[in-house]
Amino acid sequence: MTEEHKKQYNREYKDRLFKLIFREKKDLLELYNAINGTGYDNPEDMEINTIEDVVYMGMKNDISFVIADVLNLYEHQSTFSPNLPLRGFLYFADIYHKIIGKRDIYSSKLLQLPFPQFVVFYNGTKEETERQILHLHEAFPADMPKKDAALDCHAVVLNINLGNNAEIMEKCKKLQEYAIFISRIRKYIGQNEQIEEAIDRAVTECIEEGILEEILRNNREEVASMLLTEYDEQSHLENERNISMEKGEKRGVERINALNKKLIELGRTEDMIRATTDKAFQQRLFKEFGI
Secondary structure, eight states: OOHHHHHHHHTSOEEOHHHHHTOSHHHHHHHHHHHHTOOOOOGGGOEEOOOTTOOBTTEEOEEEEEETTEEEEEEEESSOOTTHHHHHHHHHHHHHHHHHTTOOTTSSSOOOOOEEEEEEEEOOSSOOOSEEEEEGGGGSOTTSOGGGOSOOOEEEEEEOSTTSOHHHHHHOHHHHHHHHHHHHHHHHHHTTOOHHHHHHHHHHHHHHHTSSHHHHHHSHHHHHHHHHHHHHHHHHHHHHHHHHHHHHHHHHHHHHHHHHHHHHHTTOHHHHHHHTTOHHHHHHHHHHHTO
């Protein structure tokens, strides 16, 4: 792919590879069955209702659909975030608004809504458990009773890195092949190959071995651009974290220096010594002097 083509392609919002792999209803239905232990066999029973303008870091990474009165939100993430339930809650609000349409929410008749399920497919490099559940109520004040919260939302986070959730992988071939493909790319990056070279090598090998063969063969250039954008996203987030840590450390040193200067001016050397080991006392001093 030429530099000009990459620049042109990256100006447009695009799907993640995960979403491309499961764009066909039959493959999405297989994934749903694998996760829920169901046996639905008619892809046309699914109603796709993804909100196409929901974009994160230039990437569309969500799939939303209804089947058997269940509203499913599937999201792919290569970076772990404790705020997934909040994002799910906001997304569900938009989806339900879309489903309700012009129906009267003030009607005396109860409006029937599909049952919500939120699943996040995680395949980042940070080690996470095979399955975990994140709750929106964890973001509420700790001293408030969670059971009294007027709303909540939880996200089921599935680790889909190779070697995790074997039972689901066995039931969904595309998911397993995706895990193999990503694992192959990381393997070659770990051998100090350039990202572009690692992607190209993994694509070639997987096509030869019948792993995501049709998708990779027919969308080779698009897949490469998607993955490069995803890796750029991860690098950006890592850089932002490092910058934030550096700023925090610098600010921390500045505050301590200002506090010590103030205590020395006031002749409170004992307080200065105590503040080096007693962090709660140090915070009280910061508050006292408005530092």
